[in-house]
Structures are given as structure tokens and as C-alpha cells.
Amino acid sequence: MKWTSVVAIYLLFWVMSAFVVLPFGVKTHDEAGVPKIPGQADSAPANFRPGRVIAYTTIVSAVAFALFYLNYMQGWITPDMFNFYER
Template sequence: MAWTSILAIYALFWVMTAFVMLPFGVKTHDEAGLEKIPGQADSAPANFRPGRHAMRATFVAALLTGLYVLNYQYGWITAEDIDFFPAPPSAEQSKP
């Protein structure tokens, strides 16, 4: 696998991980016991830390990319392993 492919896969995993992890570890002002600013949405986060979020996404994306590349090299899980619907028998095989 080319290094550019690995980099592209890592970028995809990073973006996916960042979006999936957004709701975890964030508290609203009501949950944190803080006073809200007038006009603030009730669901606005009180303790969002983008640097920490990016570091977590970087770590998880690196782990997932590593697993993906290892699976690509060693073939632990192939397309045949996840084919839950086998091909139907052909028309010639079903004739008596």
C-alpha cells in the first residue's frame, strides 16, 4: 500500500473519529452548574477543549489506521468474510 493511500485513510479516520467523539465529555452550563450568558443556547457546551479533542481524535485515528493497514497486509478480514448474502443460484442450475 502506498504511503499516500495510508495518509488519505488516516485523514478519513481522523475526520470520522472527530465527529463521532464530539458529544463525549462535554457538559452544558446547567450540568456544570455554571451561569449562562443571556441569549446562549441551552445545549451550548461549557467545557469544550478543541486541543484535547484533536489529540484524542489523532490517537484513535492512528490506532484505527494501523489496524486497517495490518488487516490489508495480513488479510484477517476479507470481503468474503462479510458477505452475508451469497449469490443466488444461476437460472441454468435451477432447471431439472
Template sequence: MQWTSILAIYFLFWVLSAFLMLPFGMRTHDEAGIDKIPGQADSAPADFRPGRVILRATILAAVLCGLFVANYVNGWITVQDIDFIGTPESFGEGG
């Protein structure tokens, strides 16, 4: 696998991880006991820390990308392992 492919896969895992990490650790103003500004959404976070989200996403993406590359190199899970339907040729055999 080329390093550019690994970089692209890491980027995809990072974006996925960033969206997964966004809600963790967030508290609304009501949960934190802070007064809201008039017109503010009830679901707005009280203290958003993007650095923490970026750090968590980076660590999770590194682990997931590492597992993906290790699986690619070692062949632990292949397409045949997750093919639950079968090939198009085998559809007509069951009758």
C-alpha cells in the same frame, strides 16, 4: 499499499474519530453550575477544549488506521468473509 493511500485512509479515520469524540467530556452550563448568557442555547458546552478533542481523535485514528493497514497486509478479514448475500450468479440456483 502506498504511503499516500495510508495517509488518505488516516485522514478519513481522523475526521470520523473527531466527530465521534466531540460529545465525550462535554458538559452544559446547567451541568457545570455556570450562569448562561441570555439567548444562549441550552446545549452549548460550558468549557470546550478543541485540543483535547484533536488529541483523542488523533490517537483513535492512529489505532484504527493501524488496524486497517494490518488487516490489509495480513488479510484477516476479506470481502468474502463479509459477503452475506452471495454473488449474483448464485441467486438463481436456490430455486
């Protein structure tokens, strides 16, 4: 596998992991007991920490990509295993 493919696939894993990690640990202003700014959405987070989200996303995506790459190298799960037309 070329290094450019590795980087592109890792970035895809990183973006998907970001959407998975993003909602964990976030509280609204009502849940946190913090007053809202006038005009603020009710669902706006009160304790959003982008650094923590980036760190957790990097960890989750690294683990997921490592499993993907090991599967690519070892061939644990292949497309031939999912041939539903032959019975």
C-alpha cells in the same frame, strides 16, 4: 498501498474519530453550574477543550488505522468472506 492512499484513509479515520470523541466529557452550562450568556443555546458546551478533543481523536484514529492497515497487510478479513450469494 501508495503513501497518498495511506494519508487519505488516515484522514478519513481521523474525521470519523472526531465525531465519536467529540461528545465525551462535555457539559452544558446548566450541568456545570455556570451562568449562560444572553442568547446562548441551552445545549452549548461550557467546558469545550479543542486541544483535548484533537489529542484523543489522534489517538483513537491512530489505533483504528493501525488495525485497518494490519488487516490490509495480513488479510484477516477479506471481501470473499462476505459473499452472501453463494450458499
